Amino acid sequence: MRFAIRAMGGRATSGDIGAAGRAGRGTRATSDRARAAGRAGRGTRVVDGVQRAIDVVVAGGVLVVLSPVLAGVAAVVAARLGRPVLFRQARPGLHGLPFTLVKFRTMRDVDEERGLVTDADRLTGLGKALRATSLDELPTMWNVLRGEMSLVGPRPLLMHYLELYTPEQARRHLVRPGVTGLAQVRGRNALSWEDRLAIDVWYVDHRSFGLYLRICAQTALVLLRRTGITAPGDPTMPQFTGTKPQREADRA
Numbered sequence: 318m319r320f321a322i323r324a325m326g327g328r329a330t331s332g333d334i335g336a337a338g339r340a341g342r343g344t345r346a347t348s349d350r351a352r353a354a355g356r357a358g359r360g361t362r363v364v365d366g367v368q369r370a371i372d373v374v375v376a377g378g379v380l381v382v383l384s385p386v387l388a389g390v391a392a393v394v395a396a397r398l399g400r401p402v403l404f405r406q407a408r409p410g411l412h413g414l415p416f417t418l419v420k421f422r423t424m425r426d427v428d429e430e431r432g433l434v435t436d437a438d439r440l441t442g443l444g445k446a447l448r449a450t451s452l453d454e455l456p457t458m459w460n461v462l463r464g465e466m467s468l469v470g471p472r473p474l475l476m477h478y479l480e481l482y483t484p485e486q487a488r489r490h491l492v493r494p495g496v497t498g499l500a501q502v503r504g505r506n507a508l509s510w511e512d513r514l515a516i517d518v519w520y521v522d523h524r525s526f527g528l529y530l531r532i533c534a535q536t537a538l539v540l541l542r543r544t545g546i547t548a549p550g551d552p553t554m555p556q557f558t559g560t561k562p563q564r565e566a567d568r569a
Contacts, residue, residue: 419460
């Protein structure tokens with residue numbers, strides 16, 4: 318600005334010229350960063366678009382090809398656990414917006430008179446087998462087909478967890494939730510909540526088509542090994558109660 322004003326008067330010092338040069342370099346640096354961010358954003362949109370196309374093809378194919386398996390599992394669940402055959406629950410999806418997750422039932426209904434209260438009480442032998450093989454997840458392909466989920470992404474957790482996340486942890490909802498994900502192939506339910514959520518956010522920031530394919534391939538290995546199905550000392554996974562710093566801040 319000083320350079321422009323003095324130039325209009327016909328006089329400019331070397332300091333003015335140096336300041337103008339620095340301002341120009343700063344503007345170019347800012348412009349370069351903006352262009353880099355724009356390219357990264359376009360790249361991410363391309364990855365998300367390709368991933369969505371694969372999601373539709375695979376989910377549709379699974380529902381058609383494995384329809385006899387779906388029918389068989391539904392019949393067994395109906396015979397052993399009764400109806401309804403499907404478990405439906407609101408879960409947070411993209412941007413935290415709720416959708417109805419659909420899975421096969423693996424637990425009996427809560428019945429205090431029969432002592433069926435906790436997950437450990439309600440989880441059946443059939444349910445354990447379905448979870449170990451992930452057959453209970455087959456109906457979620459309908460969620461994928463509808464665009465509410467992806468094959469790969471952070472797992473859809475419970476709605477009331479949204480208010481417990483730190484701002485960083487909440488970024489896991491910048492992508493569609495997944496049937497499988499990076500946390501699932503890195504330890505699944507054996508991970509601590511802090512590690513699991515940190516891995517989810519890392520995936521959001523580093524997602525790529527190559528990573529998508531690697532997670533899909535590694536998921537097959539995890540299913541074969543049947544590792545991380547439950548957390549240590551818990552029939553499924555303990556409730557998330559917030560990270561320690563966040564809990565202390567809330568109490569303060």
